[in-house]
Amino acid sequence: xxxxxxxxxxxxxxxxxxxxxxxxxxxxxxxxxxxxxxxxxxxxxxxxxxxxxxxxxxxxxxxxxxxxxxxxxxxxxxxxxxxxxxxxxxxxxxxxxxxxxxxxxxxxxxxxx
Amino acid sequence: xxxxxxxxxxxxxxxxxxxxxxxxxxxxxxxxxxxxxxxxxxxxxxxxxxxxxxxxxxxxxxxxxxxxxxxxxxxxxxxxxxxxxxxxxxxxxxxxxxxxxxxxxxxxx
Numbered sequence: 001x002x003x004x005x006x007x008x009x010x011x012x013x014x015x016x017x018x019x020x021x022x023x024x025x026x027x028x029x030x031x032x033x034x035x036x037x038x039x040x041x042x043x044x045x046x047x048x049x050x051x052x053x054x055x056x057x058x059x060x061x062x063x064x065x066x067x068x069x070x071x072x073x074x075x076x077x078x079x080x081x082x083x084x085x086x087x088x089x090x091x092x093x094x095x096x097x098x099x100x101x102x103x104x105x106x107x108x109x110x111x112x113x
Numbered sequence: 114x115x116x117x118x119x120x121x122x123x124x125x126x127x128x129x130x131x132x133x134x135x136x137x138x139x140x141x142x143x144x145x146x147x148x149x150x151x152x153x154x155x156x157x158x159x160x161x162x163x164x165x166x167x168x169x170x171x172x173x174x175x176x177x178x179x180x181x182x183x184x185x186x187x188x189x190x191x192x193x194x195x196x197x198x199x200x201x202x203x204x205x206x207x208x209x210x211x212x213x214x215x216x217x218x219x220x221x222x
Binding site: 033035040041042043044045048056058059090092097101102103104105106107 | 117122146148154155156157158161201203208209210211212213214215
């Protein structure tokens with residue numbers, strides 16, 4: 001069974017704080033993804049990574065950065081959190097580009113006050 | 114820019130009834146996925162549709178893909194309460210997925 005875990009289920013941060021969201025997968029997947037989910041907007045891709053130390057911008061990368069130093073771990077960083085980054089953040093992984101299915105983590109609900 | 118539209122956004126159905134959720138997308142793709150999300154939970158993969166005319170069935174759910182019409186449907190047969198959830202379609206753009214806005218389905222006894 002593929003397992004994707006995220007470091008926190010709920011997180012409350014103040015405006016201006018630096019925020020780290022961690023995602024770990026245990027199936028040696030090459031590709032990893034960060035999405036945010038907002039009511040009425042579905043899931044939107046923030047960043048993704050094909051391999052260690054590689055990253056690509058998704059559809060809404062502004063205000064975010066990522067880090068992938070090890071294959072199993074993909075971190076999402078909010079350099080200076082703002083209230084409009086309050087959202088549900090979902091991490092996903094996929095075996096490689098030739099495999100289609102993405103497996104999702106449980107999500108982190110981030111509130112920025 | 115690829116747009117993926119689902120309708121309806123909200124659906125209340127009585128148990129035992131049939132209904133269809135529609136997923137339209139704006140540019141060519143021959144791969145589409147359906148996911149289910151329960152409240153407070155993550156996304157669970159339901160169907161992977163990889164070619165025009167693909168049809169997949171699991172229990173009371175059946176998904177199909179018409180790439181020429183750029184349309185996928187998720188059909189629910191004889192709905193039961195356990196199917197209450199939010200359903201998302203996602204279109205494969207090769208490197209990434211673009212998700213629809215989701216359909217919140219509520220099955221009423």
